[in-house]
Amino acid sequence: MSILNFIRNNSRWLFAGGVMTFATCFGQTFFISIFAKQIMETYTLTDGEWGSLYAIGTTASGLTMIWAGGLADQFRARVLVTVLLAMMSVFCIAMAFNNSVWLLPVVIFGLRLCGQGMMFHIAMVSMARWYTQTRGKAVAIASLGFSIGEAFLPLVVVILIAIIPWQAIWIAAAVLSLAFIVLLRALLKTERTPQSIAQSTQAVGMGGFHWTRMQAIKHPLFWLLVPMAMAPSTFITAVFFQQVHMAEVKGWTHSEFVALFPAYTAMAVVTSLIFGWAIDRWGSIRLMPYLLTPLAIGFVIFAIFNSLLAGLIGLLFMAIMQGGYSTVSVAFWSEVYGTKHVGSIKALTAAFMVIGSAIGPALTGQLIDIGYSFPDQMIGYAVYIMAISGLTYYAVQRFLRK
Template structure:
């Protein structure tokens, strides 16, 4: 069913789908899993502690979240082609700055740039484009574009580690800048030489409202909607928990008495399962609607965190990573389609910018908060158990919101 649905139409749409994949893939240069590879070298060269680096990372990420709330509206006002090129160029220039960072103050601005252009804007531009360009196949379009996330997670760390061993950590950032200028930017210009028009018709989940003029929410209207805020405790959970665990992976494996290599070697399990999860969720979104799947994506993350809480052997790490991938893959697809389904597409960039700012803020808050609590003597197992319990509670909360979400989608 899935394959027969995808092949005929999606083949003709590969130019635009590939642009979304390219944008999310390149966002990896600003993601925690990539930047954390250079943490040891930065702390040594700049003579800063673990806590100081974590604080600088939090400050840079929070600043990027604040700017994203303002800059996200450009996805509604500018061509995706040239906005994407501009953001990639900004990421490349920031990579060059990282290669020459020589002080703590410069590092703050560099971390801000990597998080803003990489994690923030590239992800935002890609998901906004998929949500606006596709109606009937929105779920699958978002899921295909989101494959860039696990692809980057699977490939970029290995390339970075090999490059550091060959040419050093600073030259690796120079190489990253050169690659961004030489490959993704020209490819994106070619892929989007013709601006995409939205597909005709409505998604299956929206056909019950066919024939009624669809309401297009503005950002100010969304900010006045209590339901938008009610969704945040669940929507922001994956960013908070996964970033917190990955950022503190060195501490976690040390407390568990494991080798760090076990943790690193388990990432492909997360990436592989995330691909399957994203594609499956895309088909389900098109068939049932993103809002109906909201209670599901936090359950695997809760199970993963629960397993990590009580795990005594590193052999469970592949299972942990697979469950994380199951959650992240479905979450990226469901959330990528949700906002267009609820609030329309005319102001989608401005609305998604609010959500992305929240996601970035959550990813900034967790490393510092978890580090402070661990420094204060809170046991690791207690923190992980609290995260697991929160996932299950948030999933139930998402389920409780279902009737109101359905009424909102049908009235839009």
């Protein structure tokens, strides 16, 4: 089936997936960190203090994901997204009106749980469950919603901050979240694969059976893969979280830096579509060990060069990793462990991913406070990323080689 026919025949569910991933944006680091300057001024915080408070809220959301993520195996996506977007709206309002620094981690917790955590989790689990032979294409297309938000929201918000109070933008985000409830409930009135049918059409994992979460965590393969699951969110999050600092250190304006984001997103989209095709042809297991290498290259470029062109090239290498990983990882967990319990297993990997996204801002912020700029830190991170790639290669060869 050609990609156009695939989209035409599945437009309702693919569009729903895209709306779900776009709706995660208000809880994603790239969006929240646009307001870093305003938040630090409002609450009188240093880079390290803001990063630590962000890490507290994010870590709490990651730990909650261990339990909450399993709900994707028990409830329909239509029900879950309704609850999550209503909660998202409440926390967006809280971000706009909160005046207490002590409540700031609670607000971050809610935004991160509903956005990066659960909403994205449900979107990806739905694609993995609804599609088997064309899972790669489905995941790649659904992820376009997030990519569109990542490309254009920073530019729009930076422009709006100069015109209206930053709190008004969060109120608008709350209204949009409520609007997405209406749209998604209409799109998901009929889900592609009803649960009664899905029980007989589940794809098995390694060894030819369906792995439960308890079985997965008792096997050494899972723990060998955890560093790989955490690395992209740790370091990509750090880049977006420290975008204001990065621009200042490099001698760029914030507007110049965020103007590069559409190119980053375009590359990520193209790469995700290419990897979606590659998954359907060769499978995700063969691809996984090599995905982090472009991220390491991008960090080396950021560490060594200061021109805006070098910043663009560094972002493009990061985008290659992001586009590939966002598509391959979803199919990978389903291919390794099967789809019957993929919601609860992926919830655990998503929890580690979210915790990784807490570590990045906290670690980089503390090092900035003691005198090491983010670019100064990046060579060390690049070495660590390549070590994780080697560990992932070993795990795949040891346990998944056919």
